[in-house]
Amino acid sequence: MDLLQNVFAMLYQFGDTFAFLVISCAGLAVIFGMMGVINLAHGEFIMCGAYVTASAARAGLPLPVAILTGALVAGAVGMLVERVVIRHLYHRPLDSIIATWGISLIATQGVLIVLGSTMQGVGTPLGSIEVGGRSYSLYRLVLMVCALGLLGGLYLLFYHSRFGVIARATIQKPHMAHALGVNTRRMYGLTFGLGAALAGLAGGLYAPTMTMVPTMGATFIVESFVTVVVGGADIFVGAAPAAAILALIKAGLTAWYGQLFGQIGLLVTVILVIRILPGGLSGWLKGTTR
Amino acid sequence: MISSETTPRSLLARLEGPQTMGRGPVFWTAAAIAIAVAAAYPLMADAWTVGNAAYFLIWTFMAMGLGVVWGYAGALSFGQTAFFGLAGYAYGVITLNLGAAYGLTLVALILAVAIGGLFALVIGYFMFYGRIQGVFVGIVTLSVTLVLETFMAQTAGPQWRIGEARLNGFNGMSGMPPLTLPWFGDDIALYPGPSLYYLLLGLVVICYLGLRIMLNSSFGNVLVAIRENPHRVGMLGYDVRLYQTLAFAIGGAFAALSGALYTAWGQYITPSSMGLTSAALPIIWVAVGGRRDITATLIGTIVVLAGFQSLTIYGSQYALVVMGALLLVTVLAAPQGLVVGAMTFLGRIFRKDKS
Numbered sequence: 001m002d003l004l005q006n007v008f009a010m011l012y013q014f015g016d017t018f019a020f021l022v023i024s025c026a027g028l029a030v031i032f033g034m035m036g037v038i039n040l041a042h043g044e045f046i047m048c049g050a051y052v053t054a055s056a057a058r059a060g061l062p063l064p065v066a067i068l069t070g071a072l073v074a075g076a077v078g079m080l081v082e083r084v085v086i087r088h089l090y091h092r093p094l095d096s097i098i099a100t101w102g103i104s105l106i107a108t109q110g111v112l113i114v115l116g117s118t119m120q121g122v123g124t125p126l127g128s129i130e131v132g133g134r135s136y137s138l139y140r141l142v143l144m145v146c147a148l149g150l151l152g153g154l155y156l157l158f159y160h161s162r163f164g165v166i167a168r169a170t171i172q173k174p175h176m177a178h179a180l181g182v183n184t185r186r187m188y189g190l191t192f193g194l195g196a197a198l199a200g201l202a203g204g205l206y207a208p209t210m211t212m213v214p215t216m217g218a219t220f221i222v223e224s225f226v227t228v229v230v231g232g233a234d235i236f237v238g239a240a241p242a243a244a245i246l247a248l249i250k251a252g253l254t255a256w257y258g259q260l261f262g263q264i265g266l267l268v269t270v271i272l273v274i275r276i277l278p279g280g281l282s283g284w285l286k287g288t289t290r
Numbered sequence: 291m292i293s294s295e296t297t298p299r300s301l302l303a304r305l306e307g308p309q310t311m312g313r314g315p316v317f318w319t320a321a322a323i324a325i326a327v328a329a330a331y332p333l334m335a336d337a338w339t340v341g342n343a344a345y346f347l348i349w350t351f352m353a354m355g356l357g358v359v360w361g362y363a364g365a366l367s368f369g370q371t372a373f374f375g376l377a378g379y380a381y382g383v384i385t386l387n388l389g390a391a392y393g394l395t396l397v398a399l400i401l402a403v404a405i406g407g408l409f410a411l412v413i414g415y416f417m418f419y420g421r422i423q424g425v426f427v428g429i430v431t432l433s434v435t436l437v438l439e440t441f442m443a444q445t446a447g448p449q450w451r452i453g454e455a456r457l458n459g460f461n462g463m464s465g466m467p468p469l470t471l472p473w474f475g476d477d478i479a480l481y482p483g484p485s486l487y488y489l490l491l492g493l494v495v496i497c498y499l500g501l502r503i504m505l506n507s508s509f510g511n512v513l514v515a516i517r518e519n520p521h522r523v524g525m526l527g528y529d530v531r532l533y534q535t536l537a538f539a540i541g542g543a544f545a546a547l548s549g550a551l552y553t554a555w556g557q558y559i560t561p562s563s564m565g566l567t568s569a570a571l572p573i574i575w576v577a578v579g580g581r582r583d584i585t586a587t588l589i590g591t592i593v594v595l596a597g598f599q600s601l602t603i604y605g606s607q608y609a610l611v612v613m614g615a616l617l618l619v620t621v622l623a624a625p626q627g628l629v630v631g632a633m634t635f636l637g638r639i640f641r642k643d644k645s
Contacts, residue, residue, distance in 0.1 A: 038425045088622055094366050097428055098577055099621045101368075101570055105614030108567075113607045218566050222436045225429045267437045271413075274430065275420040 009134065013255060016140050018247035019147035022240065023205055025224035026150055027198035029235040032228055034171050034191045036093055037086060040100040042199055042224060043217020044107035049074040049200025050207040050216060051111070057122045057207075066122075067204035071197045078196020082189050090188070104217075111214040119212040139208065146205060150198075151240055158236075167191060226266050230273045231281050238282030245269075245281075305499060307506025309362070309514055311583045311633055316640055328491055332484040340487045346595045347490040348551045353575045353591035354501055354584060355544025361581030362505060363537040364517030365418075369431025370545040370572050372413075372438050375564035377406035377546030378553040379442065382463040386455035395470045395554065402550035403543055410542020414535040421531070423520075435564045442561035462560030469554045486555065494588075497544070501584050504540075513537050545572075567610065571598075574613050578620050580627025590629040 028042045039045075053070035057063055081103060089096035126138040158164035169177040170187040178184045202220065210216055227246060231238030249269055254262035277284045306313040312321070332340045352370055360366050384398035417430055446459025457463060469486070504510055512533050515523045524530050553559045562568060579590010594616075601609040624631050 032425075036425075038429060085618065085622065092625070093425055094428075095621045095625060097366065097425055098573060099618055101573065102614040102617035102621065105567070105570055105617070106611050109607065109610040109614070113611070215566075218436075221566070222433050222440075225433055229426060229429050229433075263437055263440060267433060270430065270433060271416045274422050274426070275416045 005134065010251065010255065012136055012140075013251040014247050015144040017251050017254075018243055019140070019144040020206075021223055021227045021243035021247055022147040023143070023150060023202045024220040025227040025231075025239055025243065026154065026235065027195040027200075027202065028224045029228050029231065029239040030154070030198060031192055031195035033235050033238075034167060034195075035090070035188060037090075037096045037192075038093075038100070039192075039195065040097055040221075041081070041104040041107060042100075043219075043221040044104045045074045045078060045196045045199035045217075046203035046206075046220050047107070047111065047214065047217040048077055049203030050210070050212060051115070051119060051203075052200070053204035053207040054119060054121050054212055058120065063122070063125055063208070067201065067207075070204035070207070071201035074200020074203065075193045075197025078199075079189055079193035081196070082192035086192060087185070087188070108214050108217070115214070117213065121210065121212045122208050124208045137209075143205060150201075151236070155236060163190075222263075223266070226270050229270055232277075232284075234282035237285045241285075242281050301503055304503045304506040307502075307510075309505040309510050310502050310585065311630070311637070312585055325491075325495060329488070332487055337483045340484050342599075344483075344487040344490050345555060346592055347487070347494050348548055348555055349572075349575070349595060350494055350548075350588055350591050351497060351551070352545040352548035352572050353579075353587055354497060355541035355548075356572050356576045357581055357584050357587035358501065358505070358513075358544070359538055359541035360576060361583070361587065362510065362517060363513045363534055365534060365538060366425075366428045367431045367538070367541065368428045368569055368573065369413075369433075369435040370541065371564045371569045372431065372435035373406040373410050373542040373545040374549035374552070374568075375435070375438060375442070375559065375561070376409055377402040377549035378559035378563060379457070379463065380405045381550040381553045382466045382559055383452045383455040385466045386463075387452070389467070391470075393471065395467055399469065399547075399550050399554065402553075403546045406546020406549060407539050407543030410546075411535065411539040414538030414542070418531045418534040418538065432569060435569050436566065439561045439564040442564065460561060462558055462562075463553075464558035466553055466557050466559075468557060469551075490551070493547075497547075498584065498588060505584060509533070509536075570617075571613070574617050576627075578616055578628055580630030580633075582626065583630055583633070586627055586629035586633060590627060593629070 024046070027045065028039060031037055031039045031042075049067075049070035051070075052073045053063075053066045056066035056069045061069065085099050085103065086096055089099055124137060124139050126142065128135040128137050129141075130136075158168065166177070166182050167187055167190075169180075170182060170184050170191075174184050177187075203216075206220075210219070227239055227242050230246060231240075231242035246266060246269065249265050250262040253265040273281075312318075331343065335343070352374055356367065356370050359370075380402040381398050384401055385395055388394045388398065413431070413434060417427055422430060442457065442462075443460045445457035446461075448456065450457045450459070455463065469489070505513070512523065512528055516528075516530055516533055520530050523533075549559075549563075552563070575591040575594045576587050578594050579588075580586030594613075598609055598613060601612055620628060626634075
């Protein structure tokens with residue numbers, strides 16, 4: 001029984017980290033994988049989603065609807081940002097990072113000025129369950145399911161829908177897609193909006209578990225960047241397995257040595273991975289199957 | 291034809307060259323006037339303002355280092371603050387353990403710069419020998435600085451100490467001695483004020499001229515060639531990875547110099563000096579000034595810093611919003627940088643006069 005308890009604790013820890021990595025990096029991975037743009041304002045889209053979710057939930061909307069509202073608002077903001085700024089920078093990827101960093105500074109500080117240094121959040125719903133004397137948050141188990149659902153949903157979207165076909169065509173051969181009548185500009189806009197909406201969804205999903213501060217995006221940003229770097233450009237064969245491996249490393253190190261070593265372990269893994277597999281996991285996996 | 295021998299004469303000739311803007315008597319007269327004005331400045335201002343000006347000069351090293359890494363070698367590093375913070379902490383730990391007598395603070399300064407540069411060398415080795423390019427360099431360096439920040443922020447408590455020095459977690463270290471020059475009988479402690487200002491001004495001039503020589507040497511030319519087309523440089527027989535790693539280490543050492551001097555200036559260092567906002571600031575100075583020219587980087591950094599501080603006085607909350615907006619406008623409207631634009635404009639005027 002003792003063994004079972006420990007196994008469950010480990011699995012829970014692993015699943016929790018895995019869910020966090022997948023959910024927080026999905027938006028970043030979509031925008032990077034599809035457009036080659038690293039969105040440093042990723043954390044701010046997360047913050048946007050979280051704030052909208054918390055406001056909507058306190059205004060009386062049920063939590064799932066509030067989370068969807070948060071994702072939609074973040075997506076709309078993302079499309080606006082793409083239209084005004086990112087669109088002009090597709091041929092200068094380094095400058096697009098800098099520009100998104102500028103947006104991130106403006107957003108963090110702007111929210112601080114307008115809404116103050118904290119905001120009332122929503123409590124974690126669903127309570128907890130007890131397994132062998134220890135209690136586990138039920139909401140976090142729901143998040144794990146959400147992470148798997150998110151991966152499944154994105155897979156269906158990109159590989160079994162008309163949008164997905166056009167989107168993949170646009171990434172692979174933009175000129176050819178354009179020549180075949182695809183409105184590539186609109187596709188880029190929609191993709192960026194999708195990435196922002198996924199970030200907003202991450203914010204909404206984690207809003208009940210976090211303190212609402214303007215800098216909350218920063219808590220997501222290292223983990224999501226690390227996952228994307230280890231994973232490489234493809235979200236399915238890259239980011240998802242990367243999240244699993246990193247979650248294993250982080251959960252293991254955290255369980256045995258504490259939070260700090262979990263984070264340092266992540267950093268060391270990244271540095272080793274880029275030394276051995278410069279294309280990330282997806283580059284390596286695709287290279288071996290070819 | 292570039293001569294391969296390095297005599298003092300050939301070194302001086304490299305103060306001007308294809309990789310740096312500004313040449314001829316007009317430019318050097320302007321530079322001499324600028325230095326003279328900077329040197330005369332403490333005579334006109336009170337000690338506090340001079341100490342404040344010294345604060346601006348401290349940051350220029352990090353900016354010039356980033357200029358080399360990003361503007362010349364084409365590797366965008368978001369994590370210069372990692373080397374800044376590491377060297378700042380190193381200076382603190384070393385001086386708190388050794389004390390300030392016998393010029394040991396200068397030894398600590400040099401050691402701190404060496405530690406920062408060495409750390410940059412290691413990170414650079416893993417990145418560039420792993421053939422990391424483009425945006426990934428930015429992400430890895432940013433992750434490094436953010437993880438260092440998290441690490442230092444949790445070092446509260448008595449178990450986190452190195453010798454006499456306690457790291458103090460989120461509140462950071464304080465109470466380090468300032469830079470102290472050994473002098474007959476009585477050491478001179480360089481608190482923020484005219485004497486520290488002159489030391490820093492001298493350092494800035496030396497580093498600036500040294501970088502001009504380096505950038506116009508074959509090393510600098512190879513860096514620019516790598517920025518423009520790494521594959522072609524590789525085909526020509528240069529080891530691209532080695533050059534990039536060295537450039538990164540140099541940039542890191544400059545950031546480390548800023549960090550150690552910053553700790554000596556304010557006698558404190560906190561983990562937030564490695565945080566996301568701090569990491570963004572060097573990018574803003576260099577981007578706004580103009581990254582592809584060391585002179586523009588230097589001028590831009592001082593102008594933006596001064597602007598930032600006056601904004602902070604009138605409304606600290608809005609300063610960062612304005613900085614973010616400035617960065618956006620620069621990237622969208624003047625990607626070469628505002629100072630580079632102005633200098634090209636001035637250069638055109640003077641050339642018209644001659645013809």
